[in-house]
Amino acid sequence: MLQFILRRLLLAIPVLFAVLTVSFFLVRLAPGSPFAEERAYPAAVIAKLNEKYGLNKPLPEQYLNYMNRVILHADLGPSTRYPDRNVSDVIVQGLPNSMILGATAYLIALVLGMGAGIIAALRQNSGVDYGAMAAAVLGVSIPNFVLGPLLVIGLSLSLYWLPPARWGDFSHLILPAFTLSALYTAYIARLTRSGLVEVLRSDYIRTARAKGLRESVVLFRHALRGSILPVVSYSGPALAFLLGGTIVVEKLFLIPGLGNFFIEAANARDCFIVVGVTLVVAVMLLVFNLIVDIIYALIDPRIAYK
């Protein structure tokens, strides 16, 4: 197990290296400059700015400087979009908001999705089952940027129950979290249902029932454990993207999260923020996929890692 984790961590190094390199060159090779704004600066000012951020040097040197700074000094560089902050400040400011929103949305998706999936599997081919699964397909089909505004019209602009946007107390969290969770709820419901339906027909469940276990014990101790694996493996990448800043929902509800900073920075050609945020998301993706694999082994003792 430990060997497996070490191997995966080792494999993560080239991936992160590739992420940094690819995104750095994409951003720096692209036409346009971070300082080309509506009000054109005089050439001398732009030259001075380029010099300040080290963007006047040849590209290979810029790349080496940047990698050197990131790897040896754990410094993600300055921000050209927000001159009073550096990239680490922006991440420290945005990431917690994104994580609160993403974690809430994931919890909603887990509870609603698994609940609906279990009920549908237990009442297989009934009206409840078809209803739940049709709702799940609907959840996959409605883009969150359609669902969000519809919820805003209904719950804030007509009924005045919840604030339509901004970020502050708990009431601001509800609408965006539900908007964000719809897609994930739908997927988790479908995965839970199909996994559980298959497990419920297997021999060991028949054995469990035959020896007279209560149905609730059969379901929660035996069946659910065997059917939850697809949900676990789906949760890795899902959590990484949920916690790493969900661009559309943050933009819709004006939430100062990582996704919002990223899109602002991309439009303002702030290369350091763009590369930095991409790196953060890649790290989260690797970490959550690793956690998922470890949880896999804990749930299913048949899985062994070499």
Add this chain to the structure above:
Amino acid sequence: MQTPVEPAIDVKVDSFELVEGTSLWKDAWRRLLKNKLAVASAIVLSIVLVAVIIGPLISPYTYDQTNPDAVYMPPSAAHWFGTDQLGRDILVRTLVGGRISLLVGAVASIVSLVIGVSYGAISGYIGGKTDEVMMRIVDILYSLPDIFLIIVLLAFFSKDLIILFAMLGAISWLTMARIVRGQVLSLKNREFVEAARSIGVSTPQIIFRHLVPNALGPVIVYTTLTIPSVMLTEAFLSFLGLGVQPPLSSWGTLVQEGVGAISVYPWHLIFPGTMMAGTLFCLNFLGDGLRDALDPQSRAD
């Protein structure tokens, strides 16, 4: 097949295999037709397809025709879906947007078919070190935060339709490669492959004539499910202003314009939004129906 010099026994075996081959697909077809939701979805999708192709041709308006006297008109006999902030007809813009959205889905699924199927089949069949290297490459590409990279590309280079199409295609083949590789791994030691190898069929021939056709079921299913997910990604990029550029429309840009006017002119969001969600809904249902039909075990009922 009708060469008289061939011995009779060969013809018999040949025709026997033929019957079995068709009956698998016939079975699947029969199961699909029994699934009312899937059939209804296929019909709705055909109507949408015909509408987006023919609709803009017979409409009295064009997608970029503005009319300052008819700004934000509610739905009426002249403008069935109403008009937008420049007096453009929303119906024709929705149909033209549908062309783009469906085209994106089609292009991405073709790319995922061509690259994903070949890559996965070759990797699985050759095996060994080659397989190891090819799959590590897929693993690394999987770990890249693709959406972030696409946004960087579109925001920094140009908001070109070609780049958009190529990028969406480029990310859509990874899962396909994994699926096909798994199928090929389970097929490549079967007798019919051994038979083909023993009579000297070349490796490319074995891969593309014998292995790939046998892995077609999961490929078809995954393709039908790729189309809606790519369409959703395109809509999402257009919503962020990075995809299709005005005056051209896609469902994403229309919804984005609609969101801005949501409380006062709700039809601006509701018509394109419903059209898009409905199409995705039908594609997902058709994909589920195909999976149930082609792989009855996966349905588990």
